[in-house]
Amino acid sequence: MDFLYSIFVDPFVQMVQMPDFLLQVLWEGIVGGILYALIALGFVLIFKASGVFNFAQGIMVVFAALTLVGLYEKGVPALAALVLAVGVMALLAICVERFVMRPLVNQPDIILLMATIGLTYFLVGLGEFIFGGEPKVMIANELGLPSGSVVLEPEGWGPGGSPGLISLQKIDIAATVIAAIMIVALAIFFNKTRIGRALRAVADDHQAALSVGISLNQIWAIVWFAAGVVALVTGIMWGARSDVSFALEIVALKALPVLILGGFTSIPGAIVGGLIIGVGEKIGEIYWGPLVGGGIESWLAYGIALVFLIFRPQGLFGEKIIERV
Amino acid sequence: MGVAMAALTGAWTAPAFAEDSIYIQMPTYRTGPYAGSGIPIANGMVDYLNMLNERDGGVGGVKLMVEECETGYDTQKGVECYEAAKAKGTVVFNPWSTGITLQVIPKAGVDKIPVLSMAYGLSAAAEGNTFPWVFNPPMTYWDGASGVIKYIADKEGGMDKLKGKKIGYIFLDAGYGREPIPLLEKFAGEFGFTLMQYPVPPKEMQNQSSQWLNVRRDQPDYMVMWGWGAMNPTAIKEATKIRYPMDKFIGVWWSGGEDDARAGGADAKGYKTLNFNAVGSEFQALSDIKAKLIDAGKSQTDAGKLGENLYNRGVVNSVIVAEAIRVAQEKTGKKVITGEDMRVGLENLKIDEARLKELGLEGFMAPMAISCGDHSGHNMMYVQEWDGEKWVKASEWFEPMTDVVKPMLAAAADEYKTKNAPWPERTEACAN
Numbered sequence: 001m002d003f004l005y006s007i008f009v010d011p012f013v014q015m016v017q018m019p020d021f022l023l024q025v026l027w028e029g030i031v032g033g034i035l036y037a038l039i040a041l042g043f044v045l046i047f048k049a050s051g052v053f054n055f056a057q058g059i060m061v062v063f064a065a066l067t068l069v070g071l072y073e074k075g076v077p078a079l080a081a082l083v084l085a086v087g088v089m090a091l092l093a094i095c096v097e098r099f100v101m102r103p104l105v106n107q108p109d110i111i112l113l114m115a116t117i118g119l120t121y122f123l124v125g126l127g128e129f130i131f132g133g134e135p136k137v138m139i140a141n142e143l144g145l146p147s148g149s150v151v152l153e154p155e156g157w158g159p160g161g162s163p164g165l166i167s168l169q170k171i172d173i174a175a176t177v178i179a180a181i182m183i184v185a186l187a188i189f190f191n192k193t194r195i196g197r198a199l200r201a202v203a204d205d206h207q208a209a210l211s212v213g214i215s216l217n218q219i220w221a222i223v224w225f226a227a228g229v230v231a232l233v234t235g236i237m238w239g240a241r242s243d244v245s246f247a248l249e250i251v252a253l254k255a256l257p258v259l260i261l262g263g264f265t266s267i268p269g270a271i272v273g274g275l276i277i278g279v280g281e282k283i284g285e286i287y288w289g290p291l292v293g294g295g296i297e298s299w300l301a302y303g304i305a306l307v308f309l310i311f312r313p314q315g316l317f318g319e320k321i322i323e324r325v
Numbered sequence: 326m327g328v329a330m331a332a333l334t335g336a337w338t339a340p341a342f343a344e345d346s347i348y349i350q351m352p353t354y355r356t357g358p359y360a361g362s363g364i365p366i367a368n369g370m371v372d373y374l375n376m377l378n379e380r381d382g383g384v385g386g387v388k389l390m391v392e393e394c395e396t397g398y399d400t401q402k403g404v405e406c407y408e409a410a411k412a413k414g415t416v417v418f419n420p421w422s423t424g425i426t427l428q429v430i431p432k433a434g435v436d437k438i439p440v441l442s443m444a445y446g447l448s449a450a451a452e453g454n455t456f457p458w459v460f461n462p463p464m465t466y467w468d469g470a471s472g473v474i475k476y477i478a479d480k481e482g483g484m485d486k487l488k489g490k491k492i493g494y495i496f497l498d499a500g501y502g503r504e505p506i507p508l509l510e511k512f513a514g515e516f517g518f519t520l521m522q523y524p525v526p527p528k529e530m531q532n533q534s535s536q537w538l539n540v541r542r543d544q545p546d547y548m549v550m551w552g553w554g555a556m557n558p559t560a561i562k563e564a565t566k567i568r569y570p571m572d573k574f575i576g577v578w579w580s581g582g583e584d585d586a587r588a589g590g591a592d593a594k595g596y597k598t599l600n601f602n603a604v605g606s607e608f609q610a611l612s613d614i615k616a617k618l619i620d621a622g623k624s625q626t627d628a629g630k631l632g633e634n635l636y637n638r639g640v641v642n643s644v645i646v647a648e649a650i651r652v653a654q655e656k657t658g659k660k661v662i663t664g665e666d667m668r669v670g671l672e673n674l675k676i677d678e679a680r681l682k683e684l685g686l687e688g689f690m691a692p693m694a695i696s697c698g699d700h701s702g703h704n705m706m707y708v709q710e711w712d713g714e715k716w717v718k719a720s721e722w723f724e725p726m727t728d729v730v731k732p733m734l735a736a737a738a739d740e741y742k743t744k745n746a747p748w749p750e751r752t753e754a755c756a757n
Contacts, residue, residue: 014542018542021538021541021542024538024541025538028534028535028538031534032532032534124356128355128356132355132364133355133356133357133360133361133363133364134360134361134364134584135360135361135555135558135584135588137587137588149566167566167567167568169566238531241531241559241562242530242531242555242558242559242562242588243361243531243555243558243559243584243588245358245360245361245554245555246356246357246358246360247357247358247359247530247531247554247555248531248555249358250358250527250528250530250531251531251532253528254532281535282534282535282538285535285539286535286538286539286542289535289539290539293522293524294522294523294524294536294539295498295524295525295526297526297529297532297535298526298528298529
């Protein structure tokens, strides 16, 4: 009976008794979800344009952030380092298109996937060779990103009617705003511009796109560049929460359940998927995790995604593909 | 044909190093998620031994051939390093990972290679009669956990004051982080405090907000951390975010890198960790490293990092290695020793104040001694505190709760033997 109580009643009692804490959990979930969505966005961009799951997205996050911080450490002013880091990501995009993607046009998707795995190891080695393996501190303040927190203390929201405490980190608020701006910009880019439409055409069929005069090379370079910029923003935000090191690459794995849930081709799917995973895993870990000793967050995200998949196999916003025999 | 085969086989198995030198493989991790902790340790280890080569011509007149093997803190790669070390005839193997240590423990006795897991690895390996080939000086994780509890009790006014307290334990959810849990659970029952566990999966090292939200809800009176690599700076940042009182947050000696605390900025002021080496470069041996290696461009160490905590930790490891070689040379009368000789050297290792002074390391570490039966020594530790810019000493040297820990280690060693039966009985003589 106690066991059932601890599953079905106690968590909700806790939520009611400590509403400030519930709000804090929800906020952390939303922030986490947005950060997951940022990573997922990078995957979605490349998948939309080439049908390739870009295994290298995680290391691109690390590489972009290391480039930014590394340039700053060499004496380049912060904003100039940011511009140069964007330039490096553009150069990387051109190189990937020229030396990885172009020779593999019309090859099976699995070949392209393998190529991105190779790219991952290449970027790990290149990053360690240039920047070393030591962690670096993200230059959030130097980039003009806010620090500190906004503290709310609503009366009677704490345990036993005491004043509540909700702490919102300014960097998290900034991440939310920046992510929102990026999402809107990318949605406009994909849906309202000629390049965006061409990009979608390439995603549907390489040969058909080529036959109507779309430059595959140009499109791929653009989309890898866009994914590089998303990686840079992701690296800044994640780096500010911890540090900039190769451990960040692992964080990219968190995008997988987000993609499963939201669909591999949908930008809104990445956002909604990110938020569902972010909030779901926080609520699960905080209120139900202690029942099994904690640490359920890492697999709970996949559990949530699988539940959604039962009802929407293509993901929440994925394209429903009908193939006729 | 037979001659050719023999020649080929010989070429395959012969050590790649000169016969008038001692080969030491150093497994290190300068890459991967744990490189932030691995690099300074690797630099300290390698620099000290290379400095001995430059300054003294090695140990006892024999050059030390030091070779790094990159593990990336990955157990599988670590075992590959072990196999490579065995093929090349290393006299000692330093796994630098509890996971790797656990894998090589059963191999060490068979291959006659002593395993030195300095203040990490399997705590029960301190029982020399059960584990004649494994050494974990100057103390075990269980000593460390007992030291933290002792320190907290001192702050509270005595062991009896722990009753009713809540002590949170945040740890890397791997062999390393799980190692002290049996001791902490026993202490919780014995002294009446509640132990609250917050595991951090390795994949979530940089994503700890859930763990720290739980800490905020549970409000433990103290937090103890067994973190490594990127877990440490993230935990410190998250602790400051929830306004956890930093003076009640105590890490093990592996959670005390400068880069770990620096990430928390001024808010991390007051954060504490255990330590068993001094921080700073005002020691003759370190000055020699600077003069002979760093200034001469023969080291990978940035001069500004000389004397940082984890760098000095690496130096301690190599001091133990070099001193054990010296003892082995004295005991066996050989200049070029083998792994079996090295085991004798480690079992008879004694580094006292006078010896530390001779080494140019007076005050750098506490005197330590290992014996046949006790491969750890249960030596002394102290607590350091982050003042916002650097580590400062926050306590005197103190001993772990050896009287409590030792019987537990003996029981754990017996349990290991049972689980791994038939575990070989010790046949190695205790050379004194």
